[in-house]
Amino acid sequence: MDAVDCGGVAYSSYCGEVAVKRKGGSSVKFGKASGFDEEMQLRQKQEIKDGDRITTGRKSFMTIMGHPQDNSMQMVCAYPESEFLVRTKDWEGEKKGEKQKGTEISKLELVRGAFSIYPAAAEVKIPMVEIKDTNKKKDVTFHYIVDILPDMTVVIPGCAMQVTAAGKSHETKPWFGMMGMTELMVTRSGMFEKKTEVDARVTMLSSYANFSTGLGGMVSGGESMMEYSSRKMEEGKKKSEEAMRQMPTDADLEQMRKSGKFSEAQIEMSRAMSKSMKESGGSGPAAAFGMLAAMDFSKLKDMPGITPEQRKQIEEAAPKMAEMQKKMKESGQMEKATAQAKLSEKYMSLAATDPVMKKRLAAAQQDNQSKLDAYELPPYPAPKEWARVK
Amino acid sequence: MGKGEIGGHMANPEDCEKELADYLAKSFGMLKQCFEDAKLKDFEERAKGLSAKLDSCRTRAAKARGYSEAESATAPLEKELDAFEAAFEKWYDEEADDQSFFARVASLFLDIRLHLETYRGGAGTLGEAGGNLEKAKEECGRLNEEFKSHVQKFDSLAQQVAAKAGTDSEKQRAERITDMTSTMLRYLDINHEMLMTELLGPAGKEGALEKALRMTGSAQGEVSGLRSNAYHLNDEAMQEAAASASFSFFAYRGALCAAFAIQGGK
Numbered sequence: 001m002d003a004v005d006c007g008g009v010a011y012s013s014y015c016g017e018v019a020v021k022r023k024g025g026s027s028v029k030f031g032k033a034s035g036f037d038e039e040m041q042l043r044q045k046q047e048i049k050d051g052d053r054i055t056t057g058r059k060s061f062m063t064i065m066g067h068p069q070d071n072s073m074q075m076v077c078a079y080p081e082s083e084f085l086v087r088t089k090d091w092e093g094e095k096k097g098e099k100q101k102g103t104e105i106s107k108l109e110l111v112r113g114a115f116s117i118y119p120a121a122a123e124v125k126i127p128m129v130e131i132k133d134t135n136k137k138k139d140v141t142f143h144y145i146v147d148i149l150p151d152m153t154v155v156i157p158g159c160a161m162q163v164t165a166a167g168k169s170h171e172t173k174p175w176f177g178m179m180g181m182t183e184l185m186v187t188r189s190g191m192f193e194k195k196t197e198v199d200a201r202v203t204m205l206s207s208y209a210n211f212s213t214g215l216g217g218m219v220s221g222g223e224s225m226m227e228y229s230s231r232k233m234e235e236g237k238k239k240s241e242e243a244m245r246q247m248p249t250d251a252d253l254e255q256m257r258k259s260g261k262f263s264e265a266q267i268e269m270s271r272a273m274s275k276s277m278k279e280s281g282g283s284g285p286a287a288a289f290g291m292l293a294a295m296d297f298s299k300l301k302d303m304p305g306i307t308p309e310q311r312k313q314i315e316e317a318a319p320k321m322a323e324m325q326k327k328m329k330e331s332g333q334m335e336k337a338t339a340q341a342k343l344s345e346k347y348m349s350l351a352a353t354d355p356v357m358k359k360r361l362a363a364a365q366q367d368n369q370s371k372l373d374a375y376e377l378p379p380y381p382a383p384k385e386w387a388r389v390k
Numbered sequence: 391m392g393k394g395e396i397g398g399h400m401a402n403p404e405d406c407e408k409e410l411a412d413y414l415a416k417s418f419g420m421l422k423q424c425f426e427d428a429k430l431k432d433f434e435e436r437a438k439g440l441s442a443k444l445d446s447c448r449t450r451a452a453k454a455r456g457y458s459e460a461e462s463a464t465a466p467l468e469k470e471l472d473a474f475e476a477a478f479e480k481w482y483d484e485e486a487d488d489q490s491f492f493a494r495v496a497s498l499f500l501d502i503r504l505h506l507e508t509y510r511g512g513a514g515t516l517g518e519a520g521g522n523l524e525k526a527k528e529e530c531g532r533l534n535e536e537f538k539s540h541v542q543k544f545d546s547l548a549q550q551v552a553a554k555a556g557t558d559s560e561k562q563r564a565e566r567i568t569d570m571t572s573t574m575l576r577y578l579d580i581n582h583e584m585l586m587t588e589l590l591g592p593a594g595k596e597g598a599l600e601k602a603l604r605m606t607g608s609a610q611g612e613v614s615g616l617r618s619n620a621y622h623l624n625d626e627a628m629q630e631a632a633a634s635a636s637f638s639f640f641a642y643r644g645a646l647c648a649a650f651a652i653q654g655g656k
Contacts, residue, residue, distance in 0.1 A: 331591060331592045332590045332591045332592065333591045333592065335590045335591070336587050336588070336590035336591035337591075339587040339590060340584070340587050343580060343583055343584050343587060346580060347577075347580055347584075350576060350577065350580060354573070354576060355572075356569045356572060356573050356576075359569070360569075
């Protein structure tokens with residue numbers, strides 16, 4: 001059996017201008033989708049690959065996530081005008097007897113700009129500093145913000161950590177447990193730590209820490225996920241209706257049998273599919289359940305092209321499938337599953353046309369846009385001697 | 391899980407009436423404990439007496455056909471609750487001045503009344519259905535319609551308040567409330583239909599009451615929202631509509647429990 005894919009390294013959201021330089025030298029400029037369809041297409045083209053060097057433009061945010069084997073949270077949110085390099089690593093393993101695989105971020109090289117990072121086990125190379133996780137709280141995932149400028153690096157701890165610069169180490173943590181209440185500025189002349197009286201730039205960076213993770217809808221032309229799902233469902237139904245018109249009738253099936261050109265297996269599959277689609281009105285999940293209920297699996301042993309081994313497996317499985325179908329029908333499970341599948345479609349249609357949901361989405365999008373428009377980082381003042389770490 | 395405790399597997403509808411009664415009696419216990427902690431012996435004893443009052447109603451309630459008969463059968467308990475609560479309020483006015491204690495006791499009395507509605511909805515449905523699942527579903531549908539009518543009334547009152555709102559904060563609050571009620575009404579019928587699909591398949595191992603509580607948990611939150619909004623607006627008509635909606639919701643929940651128990655007994 002194939003290993004279960006737990007996920008790769010991919011962007012979860014972005015806005016504005018994002019450019020990627022690949023390891024081989026080619027470049028990709030991330031596009032702006034006008035709707036979910038386009039966004040789905042772009043996702044196929046715009047993958048994050050090992051060795052990518054990523055740059056964000058003005059007023060441009062991006063979030064990339066990895067999937068470590070231990071399932072820990074791994075994420076880097078890049079602020080505007082930032083540049084970093086991503087290294088990835090594939091892994092394979094087994095959990096509770098199930099084979100699994102995935103890809104994690106193995107290394108980040110931060111070049112310039114600001115980043116909000118949940119590194120998990122990734123190595124993070126930051127100009128001027130090294131950061132070590134000394135967090136002992138089990139319910140807190142190690143994370144921090146780092147702001148890289150030409151002549152300084154500022155660390156905003158999200159939990160306890162050790163920061164080393166120019167051979168000197170210092171333990172720091174967020175004051176009152178809140179990110180943004182502690183600022184550790186590392187310059188060529190030393191380390192400077194402020195608690196509560198942090199600089200305005202630190203406050204702004206902290207307030208935008210997870211901004212790019214909440215960007216849903218901004219790049220999708222105003223259509224909500226529900227509206228998109230509902231639209232896709234209606235498109236699927238129209239295609240099903242067309243397919244239903246071409247489904248064989250009982251008379252057609254009898255002709256197929258008389259012609260001698262089709263196996264009993266092929267005739268049985270056509271019969272079961274036709275029955276289930278007609279009964280379910282062509283809808284996807286309901287049709288799938290119906291087909292499972294209607295199929296005579298014993299006839300599948302005649303399927304053309306199968307090996308003797310496969311035929312034997314079908315012959316052995318067929319009575320068990322028949323027994324399962326009988327139990328599902330008698331217990332009402334089949335009826336329940338079909339009814340729930342139909343109701344979930346109805347729910348989706350209701351949600352897609354819900355004026356309150358639409359209003360809230362529009363308000364959230366406007367909020368996001370206002371927040372994006374307001375993003376402007378003030379410069380740091382010169383470090384104060386009283387804040388020097390001795 | 392012990393018999394009668396929430397989570398025990400309901401094998402048959404006969405046990406369901408008892409489980410609903412035990413669930414109601416638990417809320418008497420909390421009121422009794424509250425008075426015991428406050429060292430108010432008389433009230434503690436009176437709270438203890440509520441169980442006996444319920445037991446005296448149960449024989450008739452267990453035979454009730456429909457919510458109205460169950461309501462009538464448990465009227466003596468409700469009468470005692472009214473008198474008990476009035477006596478407490480009188481005592482508080484004359485002899486106490488602890489607002490948080492008053493609020494706690496008022497909240498416990500409300501819980502008892504709501505759980506009484508669940509008992510009524512459940513016992514009435516068991517009696518009306520007589521073991522017939524389709525009849526139980528009909529009773530659930532009827533109580534859902536009753537609940538919907540109260541939410542519609544609340545929504546209509548909320549729209550009137552919204553129309554009269556003057557300041558920005560009044561408008562924002564009114565909009566939040568009308569958004570909440572219109573959303574509730576939008577999904578109310580489909581939520582009921584979804585709950586009815588649970589009665590199509592096998593019963594499963596979960597207890598009937600536990601399942602009814604779990605599957606209506608988020609709706610309960612919305613219903614509480616009606617009450618708290620009406621309270622903050624200080625609007626008597628809305629407070630009444632919210633209270634009616636709450637009671638009918640809890641009765642619906644009891645009917646659902648009965649339906650799950652009948653399903654489990656098939």
